[in-house]
Amino acid sequence: MTKLEYLKESPSQTAGPYVHIGCTPNFIGNMGIFKEDLGARMVNEQTNGQRITIKGRVFDGTGTPLKDAMLEIWQADSEGLFNSPSETRGDADPNFTGWGRQPVNLETGEFCFETVKPGSVPFPDGRVQAPHINFWIVARGINIGLNTRMYFPEEEEANAADPVLGRIEHRVRVPTLIAKQSGDTYTFDIYIQGENETVFFDI
Amino acid sequence: MRQGSEMSKPTTNAGPFFPRDRNWHPQALSPNYKTSVLRSPQKALLSFGNTISETTGPVFGQNMLGELDHDLVLNYAKPGESALGERIIVHGHVLDEEAKPVPNALVEVWQANAGGRYRHKKDGYLAPLDPNFGGCGRVITDENGYYAFRTIRPGPYPWPNGVNDWRPSHIHFSLFGSGFAQRLITQMYFEGDPHIPMCPIVRTINDPEAIEMLVAKLDMNHTVPMDARAYRFDMVLRGRRSTMFENRMEGN
Numbered sequence: 001m002t003k004l005e006y007l008k009e010s011p012s013q014t015a016g017p018y019v020h021i022g023c024t025p026n027f028i029g030n031m032g033i034f035k036e037d038l039g040a041r042m043v044n045e046q047t048n049g050q051r052i053t054i055k056g057r058v059f060d061g062t063g064t065p066l067k068d069a070m071l072e073i074w075q076a077d078s079e080g081l082f083n084s085p086s087e088t089r090g091d092a093d094p095n096f097t098g099w100g101r102q103p104v105n106l107e108t109g110e111f112c113f114e115t116v117k118p119g120s121v122p123f124p125d126g127r128v129q130a131p132h133i134n135f136w137i138v139a140r141g142i143n144i145g146l147n148t149r150m151y152f153p154e155e156e157e158a159n160a161a162d163p164v165l166g167r168i169e170h171r172v173r174v175p176t177l178i179a180k181q182s183g184d185t186y187t188f189d190i191y192i193q194g195e196n197e198t199v200f201f202d203i
Numbered sequence: 204m205r206q207g208s209e210m211s212k213p214t215t216n217a218g219p220f221f222p223r224d225r226n227w228h229p230q231a232l233s234p235n236y237k238t239s240v241l242r243s244p245q246k247a248l249l250s251f252g253n254t255i256s257e258t259t260g261p262v263f264g265q266n267m268l269g270e271l272d273h274d275l276v277l278n279y280a281k282p283g284e285s286a287l288g289e290r291i292i293v294h295g296h297v298l299d300e301e302a303k304p305v306p307n308a309l310v311e312v313w314q315a316n317a318g319g320r321y322r323h324k325k326d327g328y329l330a331p332l333d334p335n336f337g338g339c340g341r342v343i344t345d346e347n348g349y350y351a352f353r354t355i356r357p358g359p360y361p362w363p364n365g366v367n368d369w370r371p372s373h374i375h376f377s378l379f380g381s382g383f384a385q386r387l388i389t390q391m392y393f394e395g396d397p398h399i400p401m402c403p404i405v406r407t408i409n410d411p412e413a414i415e416m417l418v419a420k421l422d423m424n425h426t427v428p429m430d431a432r433a434y435r436f437d438m439v440l441r442g443r444r445s446t447m448f449e450n451r452m453e454g455n
Contacts, residue, residue: 006221006300006301006442007298007299007300007301007302007439007442008224008227008300008412008413008416008439009223009228009300009387009439009440009441010378010387010389010417010438010439010440011227011229011389011408011413011414011416011417012228012229012389013229013375013388013389013390013404013405013407013408013417014236014238014239014388014404014407015375015377015388016375017325018313018321018323018325018326018375019313019375019377019388020323021313021314021321021323021337021338021339022311022312022313022340022341022375022377023311023313023377025337025339028323029324030279030322030337030338030339032279032337033269033271033272033278033279033337033339033340034269034272034339034341035269038267038311060241060242061240061241061242062241064241068325072386074256074259074260074261074383075256076256082255082256082259084259084260084261084262084381084382085262085381086258086259086260086381086382087217087255087259088217089255097261098261099260099261106324106325121254121255121256122254123254124219124252124253124254129254132256134256134257134383136383136386138388139242140242141236141238141239141240141241141242141243142231142239142242142243143229143230143231143236143239143407144228144229144231145386145387146244147384149256163251164249164251164254167249167251168249173246192241192242192243192244193241193242193243193244193245193246194245197244197245197246198244199246199249200244200246200248200249201248201249201251202222202223202248202249202250203220203250203251203253203384
């Protein structure tokens with residue numbers, strides 16, 4: 001028998017409480033090394049699409065907001081294209097990075113992203129995915145980054161037909177992935193565990 | 204910032220990633236690392252095959268890097284001064300699970316100073332701050348997947364987990380590949396450090412071979428005589444399947 005030789009992925013380790021030193025040094029006042037924290041700005045004046053703000057907090061099993069978490073988001077532009085060399089369907093909006101990184105506020109635990117509402121993108125079988133934003137969360141005590149998605153409450157029809165949301169067997173958990181809307185501001189609170197535990201993904 | 208203008212051509216096509224071996228990675232709940240108890244999901248993760256939302260990801264270009272981003276000995280130091288401690292070079296190869304080099308991978312690092320103190324307002328450890336050491340740096344792998352940076356060896360330090368838990372000397376690594384599903388944060392330890400097998404964070408990993416992957420080896424061939432010792436630290440990101448019918452399979 002031929003033995004298949006593959007390498008193993010480097011195992012994950014917690015980002016620890018001081019992830020800011022490496023990823024958002026200016027945020028904690030360590031100035032002068034990097035001009036600007038990477039991922040701090042996703043849009044500029046020329047970015048196409050509907051401007052939105054995404055806010056939220058990440059809660060632990062007691063309902064206490066994490067104050068040392070860092071979140072990254074990845075999303076399509078307003079036309080549904082990703083600003084990535086792996087995007088083969090066309091050219092994404094050059095004025096939109098599609099990727100953002102924000103630490104939570106050290107006192108309140110709140111995060112905030114200024115971005116645009118994404119267009120929809122296809123599922124591998126050709127069905128359409130509802131507009132969504134990919135989230136990745138790291139913090140002290142999180143041994144491997146948590147993946148989830150945020151969906152939009154006004155997209156009821158698209159959400160109902162979304163192939164990923166459709167995979168959630170326990171339908172009572174679907175709302176954990178749907179933000180709350182107030183004008184152009186969406187609130188997406190993430191519960192790591194407990195009754196309202198957010199659906200996290202193995203992607 | 205416009206990432207697009209800094210990007211280079213894809214070197215792999217946008218196929219889905221190999222599934223993650225969740226038993227090889229640390230379990231979310233590992234009670235000896237106490238903070239994980241309330242910060243670990245209790246319900247099963249939802250699995251689904253990668254979509255274009257996961258196979259794409261941001262890629263960064265060399266032109267985002269400052270001149271001293273890869274040199275932690277100097278990048279926070281006053282002119283003519285440098286950080287205190289054992290000077291080291293950390294270098295290695297970033298590969299995927301098929302042993303293919305990962306070019307253009309952004310590698311961000313952060314660490315404590317030689318005394319084991321972090322430049323962070325929340326770190327109150329009594330070791331002094333080094334006025335010439337900031338503790339962060341970044342590099343991007345070259346076209347063959349290699350990276351190198353210069354720093355000082357971080358000190359071990361105590362932390363409030365058990366009554367007498369110490370972290371081994373370590374450097375934090377944050378890695379980007381070519382797709383968002385490859386995102387990884389890990390830590391590098393130093394060969395021969397007796398704290399490695401005692402550390403509750405190291406021990407969130409069950410398999411000794413997996414732990415071994417995080418231990419950098421002293422590399423005397425790459426030392427700079429009378430200056431800096433070298434440590435070799437290779438890392439592996441998830442591999443990708445070719446998309447058989449949509450794209451030409453590269454290298455096939």
